[in-house]
Structures are given as C-alpha cells and as structure tokens.
Amino acid sequence: MTNDTQDLVEQVRAGTSQRVRATARLMSLVENYPERIPEFLVGAADWPQARMVIGLTGPPGCGKSVLADRLIRAFRTRNPHNSIGVIAVDPSSPFTGGAFLGDRLRMMRHASDPNVFIRSAATRGHIGGLLLGIKAFIRVLGLAGCRTVLIETVGVGQNETEIVDVADLVVVAIAPGHGDAVQLLKCGLMEVGDIFVVNKGDCEGAAQLYAQLLAVLRLNANGQGRRGADSCLVSALHGRGVEELVDLLEKRAADSEEAWRSRRRQTMVDDVKEAVLEEARQRLSRRLGTGPLATKDFTRILRGEITVPGFVDELLQQLTGTGEVKDHHGGG
C-alpha cells in the first residue's frame, strides 16, 4: 500500500475530525484509479466491517431513492451513534441521468450529517470494474464506521442483478402503475429478492399489486423458488410502512450477521486471489511484449519446437532469473 493510501486509511480508522474528508478521498482513489483497488485489500482483514449490506433494487421510478432516504433517517434515528453509507449506482444512461440528479438532490438533506456517507458509482459500461469498485467502497465505508451500507441500483437487465452479489440481502421494490407483479418481477428480480416491497402504497392499485405479490411469493415458496421471502407495503413518500421494513431488515441481520461476515471474508480471499492472478498476468504480459521472448517466439510453438507448458516454464524462469519478481511497478 502506498503511503498516501496508508495515511488516509489511518485517518479514517482513527475516527478523527478528518475522517469524513479522508473517507471521501479514499473513495475517490477507488473511483479514479481502479488499478489501485488491490491496495485496499492490504491489511483489510482487521478493518471493521459493516454489519449489513443491503441491495435496494427495482424498476426505475418505483421510489427507491425516496425509500433510501427514509431508510437513512430511520436507521439514524434508531441508532444515533451508528453511521450509514449509501452507494447509488448510476446506470450512466441518458434516460436516467435526470432521475439520478434527483437522487442526489433528495439525499442532500443528509449532507451535513457526518454519519451519513453518500456516494455515486458510475457503471461506464464495465460491470466487472464496477463490482470491484463497489466492494472497495463497502470496505472503506466499514472502516469509516458504517454499520449499514445501502446500495441503490436499477433492477433491469442482467448487469444490475449482478450487483446484488455484493449485498448481504436484497430488497426488491416495485410500485403500481407499471404492470402486474408477475411482469414487474420478470427481469430476474424474483430470484434475487429477500424482501419484497410494494411502494407507493398511497396510490391506486397498490393493494391489488401487493395481493398479487403475495400470491407470486406463495407460488414460489411451493415450487423451486427461494423460500422465506418477506414482504411489506410501504409509502416511502409519506413514510408509512418504513418502520416495519426496518424491523424486517434488523431481524434478518440478527439472524444472519455471522453468516454474512464469513461470506464477506471469503469474498475478500477470492478478491485477493483475483488480484494476485491479475498482477501475475500483467507482469508476464509485459515480459512477453518487451523481453527476449517476443511475440515471434510463439512461432516456436507453432513449429512444434516447444509445448505451451514448456514455453511458460521458460517464461517463468526468465522472470525469476532477472529479478522481475521484485518489480512492483513494471517497466520491463
């Protein structure tokens, strides 16, 4: 880990007055220098972790951001000493750009609360990198003392449902006016949800939608679907049903905290493995591009003079033989 990262990590962990700024700077590092994300794994084993990482997903316009805002307030009121982090995933689409700006404005009221961390993450069309970034965000937020992390993401299409892989539990929100429950839950949302929320309970059709949802959940529980999904009817705009939702979330956390913790630890180990493989791939790649084993050497394989494993053996020998293993910054 480089010195500046290390300093920032210490500031965040120490909980000084610099904590809020240092946290923001760490997250900017993650965002602007994705190649440095592996640095955020060094020493991370003993970083404090969030207790609950909630994925909040659902179709655009169903009220996720309004609900997120309510959840922030509810969590802050219940546990005034606990911080909360919110990651809003921007689908980088011209159609939702406006709505996203709205999200930021809506959550702005928390800007002066030093215990609320709100961050956006742009997808830029590269979901793999985004996932790594979000995982690093979650670790940084944990370090900053966030007990709860909420990830708001638009639940349409495959990409977005992948984001729920990093959440401990997933809240799927739907709302009346956009089709029936079966249609709304088509885009893979049924499979990912732990808690299903019908929002806009104050609007016409909400009661019917909720009844449909319950029927769908019952069917699923009888079939091969996931069992034990919870559900509730809320009106985020008016704050109705939100406390019940928080109760459901708290109950899940109480039941599964340990399992989540160990799953996240395993995820970190997996991420370290990926980081190590990536580093090795890059070093070998640099070696192939510039070293004595230039691309033309591949023709030795084509001519049958050497096998692929034999070639790799030579390559690794060259790397270790020239001290390249100690090279942290490439060059070649």
Ligand SMILES: Nc1nc2c(ncn2[C@@H]2O[C@H](COP(=O)(O)OP(=O)(O)O)[C@@H](O)[C@H]2O)c(=O)[nH]1
């Ligand atoms: N009537 C009503 N409108 C709501 C409710 N929750 C959200 N909305 C409205 O629905 C629109 C979309 O909300 P937003 O939170 O931006 O949706 P998102 O795209 O899912 O994040 C906004 O105009 C909200 O004011 C609710 O409970 N009742």
Ligand SMILES: [Mg+2]
């Ligand atoms: Mg939103």
